[in-house]
Amino acid sequence: DKILGKIFAMLQPDDLFLVTNALSQKNTMEEKPWVLYRQINQKKFLQLIGIKKVAIEAHMTHDAHLFFPNAQSTQQALDILQSVTLNGAPFFHVESYPDNPLKLFYRIQFTDPVPQDTFLTVSNKLYPFFKLFKAIVKRTGKHIQTGTLFSNKPYFSEKLANHEIEEQILNIYAQNCQRKEPVMPQSR
Numbered sequence: 001d002k003i004l005g006k007i008f009a010m011l012q013p014d015d016l017f018l019v020t021n022a023l024s025q026k027n028t029m030e031e032k033p034w035v036l037y038r039q040i041n042q043k044k045f046l047q048l049i050g051i052k053k054v055a056i057e058a059h060m061t062h063d064a065h066l067f068f069p070n071a072q073s074t075q076q077a078l079d080i081l082q083s084v085t086l087n088g089a090p091f092f093h094v095e096s097y098p099d100n101p102l103k104l105f106y107r108i109q110f111t112d113p114v115p116q117d118t119f120l121t122v123s124n125k126l127y128p129f130f131k132l133f134k135a136i137v138k139r140t141g142k143h144i145q146t147g148t149l150f151s152n153k154p155y156f157s158e159k160l161a162n163h164e165i166e167e168q169i170l171n172i173y174a175q176n177c178q179r180k181e182p183v184m185p186q187s188r
Contacts, residue, residue: 011152016172020149022162028183034111034135038062045132048123049084051077061136063107085121086110086129109131113138 011017038061039045045052045126046066054077055067068081074096081104093109102129125186149156155172156165 008152014150016155017152018149018169019151020165021147022145023143024146024148026144027071033113033138035109035113035138036062037110037133037137038136039108039133042129046077048127048132050080063105064084066104066106068102074102074104083121083123086118087112089113091120107135 007017041163042056042058042064043054046052046056051066053069053073057065059065066077068077076088078094078096080092081089081092089110091108091110092175093107095105096102097105113135114129116130119126120132121127145162147162149160156168160168
């Protein structure tokens with residue numbers, strides 16, 4: 001509150017002050033439990049299941065890009081990753097890139113709670129799940145594509161898609177350069 005007070009005190013009458021977020025959160029306590037799992041060691045896991053010559057570009061917690069020395073290694077890794085199941089369900093979401101045959105994307109897509117004695121199946125071999133993966137968090141909320149936009153000027157529509165915000169801001173400033181007072185952009 002003190003920071004906003006200082007900002008408002010600095011604003012001139014014609015200044016535009018804007019605060020926005022692109023996402024909001026929704027409580028999911030009433031929904032089916034959703035558990036985020038993470039590999040304990042990606043490189044060791046991939047080697048264990050037969051994916052040896054690979055460069056890993058880890059992303060957040062449960063996904064990565066994989067890079068291979070040749071298209072044959074990429075295809076073998078794709079086949080192996082697509083064979084991984086947990087309780088009979090596919091464990092990974094895997095994507096190949098037609099324009100880059102040496103690259104794969106993979107993400108853990110399994111989110112059901114599982115007991116400690118669960119086994120992961122890879123090409124008909126069983127591996128103790130919790131020796132390779134850990135449960136990071138049980139989700140209590142999820143992002144939704146609804147944000148909020150606060151402004152000290154009435155230049156923005158009541159409803160505005162996230163991808164339209166930048167264009168409206170640029171239009172306001174372009175018009176402000178031509179006139180003293182910007183006008184509200186028209187909604188599409």
